[in-house]
Amino acid sequence: MDDVSAFDVDYGxxxxxxxxxxxxxxxxxxxxxxxxxxRVPGTEFRFGLDPVISILPxxxxxxxxxxxxxxxxxxxxxxxxxxxxARMLANLGxxxxxxxxxxxxxxxxxxxxxxxxNMALALADLAEPVDAHGDTGxxxxxIEEP
Numbered sequence: 001m002d003d004v005s006a007f008d009v010d011y012g013x014x015x016x017x018x019x020x021x022x023x024x025x026x027x028x029x030x031x032x033x034x035x036x037x038x039r040v041p042g043t044e045f046r047f048g049l050d051p052v053i054s055i056l057p058x059x060x061x062x063x064x065x066x067x068x069x070x071x072x073x074x075x076x077x078x079x080x081x082x083x084x085x086a087r088m089l090a091n092l093g094x095x096x097x098x099x100x101x102x103x104x105x106x107x108x109x110x111x112x113x114x115x116x117x118n119m120a121l122a123l124a125d126l127a128e129p130v131d132a133h134g135d136t137g138x139x140x141x142x143i144e145e146p
Contacts, residue, residue: 019078019126027071027122031115034068051109054099061099061109065092068115075122084125088118 035048050068054060072088080088095114099105 023074023078024123027074028119030067030070031119034064034115035113036116047110048113048115050095050099050113050115051106054106054109057102057105058100061096061105064099064109065096068092068095068118071115071118071122075118075125078122078126080122080125084121088121091117091121 033048034050036046037048039046050064053064069092072085072092075088076085091114095109095112098108098112101108
């Protein structure tokens with residue numbers, strides 16, 4: 001697995017030099033493992049270990065949510081704002097709640113990709129604003145394979 005810098009993605013601003021690049025890369029790698037590490041042959045569709053772990057209703061989802069909390073905790077350590085952290089926790093809560101439903105939950109986990117969403121939120125929050133008003137606007141960040 002190549003070490004691709006998280007700074008290669010356009011966030012609608014610049015990530016300050018004070019943000020720990022190694023922490024971002026760890027977060028990105030975990031999001032990739034949980035949401036995107038397996039490619040369906042012959043397609044561009046990817047999924048990760050989250051839906052596999054979640055095959056066990058409730059217990060599997062609890063384990064996956066516990067692992068996913070690392071991204072939220074590390075984001076808080078990097079200085080992500082409270083509103084963004086609340087949105088990240090809401091993504092994990094939704095992933096856990098719907099993911100706990102037998103069968104439907106595993107299908108939901110394949111498509112929802114809470115960890116990719118949380119990485120996009122964290123990166124957008126950490127990026128320096130594009131304009132003088134501090135508004136980065138809507139940022140659609142696609143997390144690339146590490």
